């Protein structure tokens with residue numbers, strides 16, 4: 001497979017396994033020799049059965065786990081070769097994360113939780129406040145700014161987490177089962193807001209989920225199965 005220069009993220013022959021926890025010499029092979037690319041501004045879903053390796057794939061793609069062999073490139077550069085300074089910038093501003101369970105800081109309000117993401121990356125308090133207010137209003141939470149996480153519903157926490165993930169204008173959002181812990185009604189709302197934020201902010205979305213309805217909303221779909229990645233659409 002050849003890669004397009006437009007690819008913002010590329011997997012080049014990437015293999016990942018885990019050592020067995022019992023200290024034996026065996027390993028759990030998760031995926032092998034995967035070559036794959038994501039174009040800027042495109043939403044991609046990785047689907048697969050439980051245990052097929054979706055979360056591992058996302059962790060490797062986001063530089064949170066190292067591959068055994070092969071290279072993951074962000075804008076043409078090997079993420080494993082980033083300096084520590086570049087790694088911090090990559091994690092704080094180039095990418096954003098949304099997980100199934102998102103941990104907001106319990107002693108801070110919704111607004112402060114979103115603002116902190118930007119202040120940690122060096123944005124002034126005034127600018128951070130303005131953007132955080134805009135984003136929280138965009139996800140329908142302008143009347144919940146001063147609520148702490150214990151005073152928010154699960155769906156609302158997930159929407160704060162989405163605002164936090166896009167706060168620093170990342171290029172890529174990594175989402176791992178972002179609606180997995182929600183009831184149908186909240187899942188539908190979070191889903192709709194995720195896709196409208198992605199469009200509004202012109203983001204690349206890398207989503208892993210076993211949920212067919214959610215993955216069908218993405219521009220491209222892949223199936224992770226038997227250590228391989230197969231393109232579905």
Ligand SMILES: Nc1ncnc2c1ncn2[C@@H]1O[C@H](COP(=O)(O)OP(=O)(O)OP(=O)(O)O)[C@@H](O)[C@H]1O
Nearest residue numbers: 018019028030049050051052053054055056057210
């Ligand atoms: N730290 C680890 N050490 C050893 N094996 C692991 C480790 N983490 C995951 N695995 C194994 O790797 C495989 C892939 O796990 P992963 O969590 O990536 O799958 P998944 O598709 O995201 O699953 P689910 O949909 O159930 O969350 C599984 O068989 C799992 O048991």
